[in-house]
Amino acid sequence: xxxxxxxxxxxxxxxxxxxxxxxxxxxxxxxxxxxxxxxxxxxxxxxxxxxxxxxxxxxxxxxxxxxxxxxxxxxxxxxxxxxxxxxxxxxxxxxxxxxxxxxxxxxxxxxxxxxxxxxxxxxxxxxxxxxxxxxxxxxxxxxxxxxxxxxxxxxxxxxxxxxxxxxxxxxxxxxxxxxxxxxxxxxxxxxxxxxxxxxxxxxxxxxxxxxxxxxxxxxxxxxxxxxxxxxxxxxxxxxxxxxxxxxxxxxxxxxxxxxxxxxxxxxxxxxxxxxxxxxxxxxxxxxxxxxxxxxxxxxxxxxxxxxxxxxxxxxxxxxxxxxxxxxxxxxxxxxxxxxxxxxxxxxxxxxxxxxxxxxxxxxxxxxxxxxxxxxxxxxxxxxxxxxxxxxxxxxxxxxxxxxxxxxxxxxxxxxxxxxxxxxxxxxxxxxxxxxxxxxxxxxxxxxxxxxxxxxxxxxxxxxxxxxxxxxxxxxxxxxxxxxxxxxxxxxxxxxxxxxxxxxxxxxxxxxxxxxxxxxxxxxxxxxxxxxxxxxxxxxxxxxxxxxxxxxxxxxxxxxxxxxxxxxxxxxxxxxxxxx
Amino acid sequence: xxxxxxxxxxxxxxxxxxxxxxxxxxxxxxxxxxxxxxxxxxxxxxxxxxxxxxxxxxxxxxxxxxxxxxxxxxxxxxxxxxxxxxxxxxxxxxxxxxxxxxxxxxxxxxxxxxxxxxxxxxxxxxxxxxxxxxxxxxxxxxxxxxxxxxxxxxxxxxxxxxxxxxxxxxxxxxxxxxxxxxxxxxxxxxxxxxxxxxxxxxxxxxxxxxxxxxxxxxxxxxxxxxxxxxxxxxxxxxxxxxxxxxxxxxxxxxxxxxxxxxxxxxxxxxxxxxxxxxxxxxxxxxxxxxxxxxxxxxxxxxxxxxxxxxxxxxxxxxxxxxxxxxxxxxxxxxxxxxxxxxxxxxxxxxxxxxxxxxxxxxxx
Numbered sequence: 001x002x003x004x005x006x007x008x009x010x011x012x013x014x015x016x017x018x019x020x021x022x023x024x025x026x027x028x029x030x031x032x033x034x035x036x037x038x039x040x041x042x043x044x045x046x047x048x049x050x051x052x053x054x055x056x057x058x059x060x061x062x063x064x065x066x067x068x069x070x071x072x073x074x075x076x077x078x079x080x081x082x083x084x085x086x087x088x089x090x091x092x093x094x095x096x097x098x099x100x101x102x103x104x105x106x107x108x109x110x111x112x113x114x115x116x117x118x119x120x121x122x123x124x125x126x127x128x129x130x131x132x133x134x135x136x137x138x139x140x141x142x143x144x145x146x147x148x149x150x151x152x153x154x155x156x157x158x159x160x161x162x163x164x165x166x167x168x169x170x171x172x173x174x175x176x177x178x179x180x181x182x183x184x185x186x187x188x189x190x191x192x193x194x195x196x197x198x199x200x201x202x203x204x205x206x207x208x209x210x211x212x213x214x215x216x217x218x219x220x221x222x223x224x225x226x227x228x229x230x231x232x233x234x235x236x237x238x239x240x241x242x243x244x245x246x247x248x249x250x251x252x253x254x255x256x257x258x259x260x261x262x263x264x265x266x267x268x269x270x271x272x273x274x275x276x277x278x279x280x281x282x283x284x285x286x287x288x289x290x291x292x293x294x295x296x297x298x299x300x301x302x303x304x305x306x307x308x309x310x311x312x313x314x315x316x317x318x319x320x321x322x323x324x325x326x327x328x329x330x331x332x333x334x335x336x337x338x339x340x341x342x343x344x345x346x347x348x349x350x351x352x353x354x355x356x357x358x359x360x361x362x363x364x365x366x367x368x369x370x371x372x373x374x375x376x377x378x379x380x381x382x383x384x385x386x387x388x389x390x391x392x393x394x395x396x397x398x399x400x401x402x403x404x405x406x407x408x409x410x411x412x413x414x415x416x417x418x419x420x421x422x423x424x425x426x427x428x429x430x431x432x433x434x435x436x437x438x439x440x441x442x443x444x445x446x447x448x449x450x451x452x453x454x455x456x457x458x459x460x461x462x463x464x465x466x467x468x469x470x471x472x473x474x475x476x477x478x479x480x481x482x483x484x485x486x487x488x489x490x491x492x493x494x495x496x497x498x499x500x501x502x503x504x505x506x507x508x509x510x511x512x513x514x515x516x517x518x519x520x521x522x523x524x525x526x527x528x529x530x531x532x533x534x535x536x537x538x539x540x541x542x543x544x545x546x547x548x549x550x551x552x553x554x555x556x557x558x559x560x561x562x563x564x565x566x567x568x569x570x571x572x573x574x575x576x577x578x579x
Numbered sequence: 580x581x582x583x584x585x586x587x588x589x590x591x592x593x594x595x596x597x598x599x600x601x602x603x604x605x606x607x608x609x610x611x612x613x614x615x616x617x618x619x620x621x622x623x624x625x626x627x628x629x630x631x632x633x634x635x636x637x638x639x640x641x642x643x644x645x646x647x648x649x650x651x652x653x654x655x656x657x658x659x660x661x662x663x664x665x666x667x668x669x670x671x672x673x674x675x676x677x678x679x680x681x682x683x684x685x686x687x688x689x690x691x692x693x694x695x696x697x698x699x700x701x702x703x704x705x706x707x708x709x710x711x712x713x714x715x716x717x718x719x720x721x722x723x724x725x726x727x728x729x730x731x732x733x734x735x736x737x738x739x740x741x742x743x744x745x746x747x748x749x750x751x752x753x754x755x756x757x758x759x760x761x762x763x764x765x766x767x768x769x770x771x772x773x774x775x776x777x778x779x780x781x782x783x784x785x786x787x788x789x790x791x792x793x794x795x796x797x798x799x800x801x802x803x804x805x806x807x808x809x810x811x812x813x814x815x816x817x818x819x820x821x822x823x824x825x826x827x828x829x830x831x832x833x834x835x836x837x838x839x840x841x842x843x844x845x846x847x848x849x850x851x852x853x854x855x856x857x858x859x860x861x862x863x864x865x866x867x868x869x870x871x872x873x874x875x876x877x878x879x880x881x882x883x884x885x886x887x888x889x890x891x892x893x894x895x896x897x898x899x900x901x902x903x904x905x906x907x908x909x910x911x912x913x914x915x916x917x918x919x920x921x922x923x924x925x926x927x928x929x930x931x932x933x934x935x936x937x938x939x940x941x942x943x
Contacts, residue, residue, distance in 0.1 A: 481666070482672070485662060486683055
């Protein structure tokens with residue numbers, strides 16, 4: 001047909017490509033197998049341990065249900081469960097009320113100083129419960145700075161932090177940012193402003209618009225964040241340990257901790273059975289959340305990039321609101337954080353003595369001259385870096401396999417990859433400890449920092465997927481299909497097209513994981529042996545030993561490191577964890 | 580030699596078939612268009628040929644080589660088929676320059692750099708974008724992006740070029756230019772091309788052959804002239820050339836390829852019957868608007884109608900007329916006054932089809 005064979009004569013048609021050996025299937029299978037092993041390795045040993053009569057590592061097990069008998073027969077269980085329930089409910093109520101109010105007022109109104117308030121509100125998210133709880137004890141505990149100061153004026157302590165309510169308030173305040181973020185981005189920012197305008201036109205005033213239109217549209221976000229906060233409340237350890245411990249208030253997580261770590265001869269059957277109970281509670285919570293969200297289309301608003309919604313004017317209400325929110329933040333967030341820093345730089349902290357007379361660098365000196373402590377810092381960086389990097393890479397591969405392949409078992413893979421959501425970090429650590437004991441090929445991991453890397457990657461895969469999967473979905477599938485048609489195999493098309501386009505999502509995931517690991521302590525508790533210390537666990541044992549000054553110095557250092565890291569990623573990679 | 584053969588191809592999603600038992604053969608150098616409304620299965624067919632979608636049943640072979648066979652569970656991945664594809668969205672990789680977008684196929688085929696640069700240069704020259712080699716897709720206009728997508732699809736000399744509504748994102752004037760330009764490149768390179776569109780003008784002006792599709796079925800296959808002048812199905816007639824479909828009559832007489840149809844009010848219309856029709860059975864008539872005239876001609880059907888409003892279209896008027904309940908559009912230079920009147924239709928311009936169940940939903 002060629003009338004002017006400009007190219008056709010110079011370019012004879014090429015024979016179709018011969019089929020080269022394609023490793024894509026092999027790579028897909030490898031990703032699947034690695035993920036499956038990672039996810040199942042900690043779960044299976046615990047499941048087995050529940051049903052045998054002696055520790056996994058000893059010989060001659062007998063199958064038995066006696067562990068359940070022991071657990072449910074123990075008089076302690078009922079009170080532990082009751083305490084856990086009350087504590088969790090207080091936590092969730094405070095977190096949700098605070099988070100929803102913050103999202104509404106900071107996200108939708110012209111409240112003065114809302115950017116500053118929103119910034120400080122996020123602080124607890126970047127700090128571990130450990131540091132936050134410590135700050136509360138230092139300032140508001142029975143011998144805390146502010147408690148003592150008020151006690152001298154009033155002639156008696158005005159409150160008792162070492163109580164269920166105290167625990168709930170601390171945990172609740174530290175979970176406000178999570179509820180706030182979910183409600184802000186899940187609903188407030190995506191609500192079509194015309195829905196609110198429509199309410200204004202039928203006569204609603206600003207506050208009734210928030211109450212009758214914006215708030216109901218937030219229900220799915222409220223349910224989702226409430227479920228997550230409930231899970232976190234059930235599995236948190238340091239707040240019940242620090243604040244409930246002195247008053248002998250025991251939750252399921254401290255019960256597990258005392259049975260497994262503090263006891264001289266741990267009853268592994270009982271530990272495994274209570275772990276299973278914890279997993280069931282968490283799974284039930286997430287299941288209820290899914291049931292509740294079945295009809296969420298009722299709350300769907302117009303999707304897509306809306307214009308920045310117009311802000312509601314608060315009028316006369318705005319100054320009282322600023323004062324209420326500012327004061328709450330000052331006393332609930334800034335004072336405890338400041339308390340930690342102050343305590344780190346003083347020999348002791350008491351309202352009887354002016355703090356500047358007890359200023360010292362001794363705590364930091366102790367910290368930085370002790371080989372163990374310096375090693376803990378080094379180890380933390382090592383583990384955080386490699387966990388965040390390998391976690392991000394694994395999550396990227398899993399997300400691509402789930403979203404962009406014809407791999408036959410991708411639904412199974414998705415279920416597996418999200419399964420750590422129901423397994424509290426404490427139990428992941430415990431499971432890996434069991435796994436290294438019974439699977440002899442994993443034995444070399446004990447005594448190596450890589451065991452922590454492994455545990456961290458396992459426990460945080462859902463978190464990393466949450467950062468990467470939405471970004472994958474946003475990239476048009478035509479882009480990788482086009483790469484296939486010009487001759488790239490599946491794995492090649494992922495590498496050439498998808499990975500470069502996912503760069504910023506991967507950096508975001510890395511940052512998120514790195515900070516999460518830097519402040520983490522709970523996953524490592526069961527895996528720590530001398531030489532493998534990390535900051536979080538070291539702080540926990542320093543605190544329980546009563547070395548408050550050094551712990552505070554450690555905490556201050558960790559806060560500075562996290563702040564520096566956040567600023568650095570924002571400047572260098574332009575990564576923003578939210579917004 | 581390079582025959583693409585689709586045999587008994589079916590793609591089902593649960594209970595519905597996106598394509599239903601399709602058979603098509605495409606010869607070397609042919610420009611074949613899959614034409615139909617959205618949801619007719621044309622893009623699914625194209626994706627099956629490219630290897631981007633797996634049919635549930637049937638076979639695809641190219642130049643004697645089996646690409647897909649449901650029976651033996653054979654399916655070559657898209658990269659092993661080596662067909663050039665132009666996507667509706669263009670699907671240019673935003674993080675690569677025009678050069679890299681076009682050159683990737685050659686890089687993957689391990690073509691040495693000097694040769695690669697020469698061929699990328701030739702391909703960009705072909706689409707007139709040599710000056711834009713170092714730009715990124717985001718810095719190009721829609722028309723330029725479309726040209727890069729074409730260069731990328733032809734640079735590795737594919738044996739088959741697949742185009743999925745490549746012009747639908749361009750504005751009207753650009754689309755007309757691109758049509759001529761695309762066709763000349765296809766001719767120049769001697770490429771076999773399969774083109775998917777819902778635009779009848781594109782299909783008629785570019786194709787060697789058109790496959791009219793609807794609801795996953797092939798309605799008619801033939802040259803543009805065949806399809807336009809001799810539709811074998813009321814859907815072909817109404818989709819291409821937007822013919823009026825006049826219902827409400829039944830066959831009164833059949834004589835050697837001709838038939839007469841009688842309407843409820845006793846009026847009779849004679850015409851051509853491409854498909855067998857039987858006296859007494861319900862039928863419909865397809866007539867193009869420009870073939871209905873409000874003035875008398877020789878040897879023509881005369882029907883009494885009620886004329887409605889006329890719209891001025893510049894070179895002609897479009898007027899509506901009612902034959903009983905049935906609304907007709909006609910195009911004329913001199914519209915008739917509103918109210919009672921008559922229309923004339925040449926026997927050769929009226930196509931009479933049996934009104935079977937399938938034809939009924941075709942008229943929707």
